[in-house]
Amino acid sequence: MILNERCRDVIQELFNIGAGRAASTLNDFVQQRVFLQVPEVFLCDDRDQAIAWVEKTLDDQKLAIVQMAFQGDMEGRTSLAFSRKSAQLLASILSGNDCNKPDAELNAVGESVLVEVGNVLMNGVMGTLGNMLNMKICYQVPQFLHHNVELMVAEENASFLMARAKMTVAELEMEGVILVLFALHSHDHFLSAVERLAASK
């Protein structure tokens, strides 16, 4: 996947708009001041490169992942991944339940909280991408998964669009990764749409 600087900026901007909407939605529901930012995006066709980037960003082999498959003008799946510690912390703050301590196993309550957060964030980002790039996309139901990095990025023949998601809740900072994984036939379509949008600006 080749992307020029301008297209990269457009994608980062789209991610940030989506994250901003998601943060606003979360603020309404969890009664905590949630701040979301996407400071970096990374695109590649190489699985090993993608794994290395996720590992560098999250620094944890065991991840808490919320995943949503999508179809339509683009096909693939979107994942939101947190290191186990960040996932515990986030679930604990948002559910107001201090039993979800960072050093404990993530329980079903924590999982359902993360599913909702992932759902809001991924809907925000993918909804913005779909709207701004004028693409029709349908989504499947979000799922919670305990995976390691290699399972998260399992596909060999895919393009990877990854973004670092920085989330601040109750003055605590957590980092996650938003991974949009395109089926190979989709990414040309996606890039064309991005280039069109970049050219129109």
Added chain:
Amino acid sequence: MSIDFSLFDYVQEGVVVLDRAGKVRFWNQVMVEWTAKTAAEVVGLDIALQAPRLGEERYRNRMVAALDQMAPITFSAAIHHHLIPCPFFSEGLKAYRLQDTMMCPVSKGEERLLVLSVVDRTDHMANIIGLMQANARLERSVRLRRESDRVNTMLAAGMDNAAEAILVVDHKGRIEYANNMFYRMAQSVSPTVRNQLLRELLTVDQGELLQQEIAEAIASGEIWRGRVVVRRPDGSRFPASGSAAPVRLRKGRKVSHAVLILNDITDYEMANHDLQARKKHEAMLTMVAGISHDFNNLLSGMVGNTYLLRKSVRNDDKASRRLNTVEESLAEATAIIQNLMIYARGEEMVQGVLPLAPFIKEWSKEVQGILPESVALHLEIDQDYFPFRVDVSLFQQALMAVADNAMDAVVDMDDPQISIVFRRADEGMLPAQLSEDACVLLTVSDNGCGIFEADMAQVCDPFFSTKQIGSGLGLSVARASIEQHRGVLHIDSTEGVGTKVSILLPLAR
């Protein structure tokens, strides 16, 4: 053509279908059971009538966005608890099912609908909350245990390093614990006294009886206090004051152990003994002073009357001879009384400051004059000025008493020698009471018969004498006199080797 949702009546979850305006299009059987509202009562009406929160803008916006994007949305039971109130009718409490709700958009032609799938998470959440509470209780218990361990460690360290000896014994008097101070106090060479019986540590005459006494006090829940004598492994003993308190390992249980705290009171008892001896000595001095003054007065009368009587019997030889004997006895008695008065500090000191070296030199000449020729006298006198506040008469009397003793000690020896050394005292040899002053040291040594070890404690007591002749007042008067001059008289003696009398004297400032 409308969509048929009737298959949703057969699923085990609550299912509600809403249109874009929020009107209910389908209400399945599970929702009927949970809400006691039939489909006929609900369908066609705004969902906000059944679920007020779904009428709120924030929820409505999300629902509309889900329809626009065709993206499902989820609501966690942990954050929202329940969106559609489903009460537990069998419960008296006002409680609602906790719900995970998922809203999935579906489309048929142009129409888009939102299918709400409501999953009852009440039991699930209750289990999780129960688990979390159990976990919290476990953590609390672990925390308390750790705190308790920390306190125990601290207590053990405190006991190990306490300034008193601490022993813990079981109800049979068997030692289970002894702290460091006990081992130090007992000078125990054994690595442990654990499992030893307490009575084995106490002296034989005390052991059984005392252990029984302690056991009885403890059994009745009382604290025993008393004095014990502890036997060291080398056979030596030390007195200790102590207490023994009963220990119940759990409240309400029988006394199983006792904790003994012992303090070595050797120093205290020695100090107390010295104090008692000093009080006795003071009382004796008072008595001696009183008696000697009275006797002195009586003797004065007798001496005066003897003088008058001598005039009356001037021509009677026989009476004069007898009067001579009376006068000699009176002179001897007067000397004894004078010495007693010095010893008892009944005499007022007449003091002046003199250079001490010439005084010692003159005295040593006097000693040399009365020594038999066979006795070798060694003199070593520092000629420095050494100002000394002195009552000449008293001081001379004290020095002569010391010299007399030395002479008496060497008189029958083969190679009799006496040595007199006078010099400035070294800093290190000053006793505490003289530390502020510069001092001089006078030593009178002889190579005489020495003093029996058993007699050493008494040689300065009045009327104590090992000689056939003499009043037994010499050294006691000498020590009293030296002490009146704020000095210290110390005697070292080895039987068969000789005696050394050291006199430390503070110089006048």
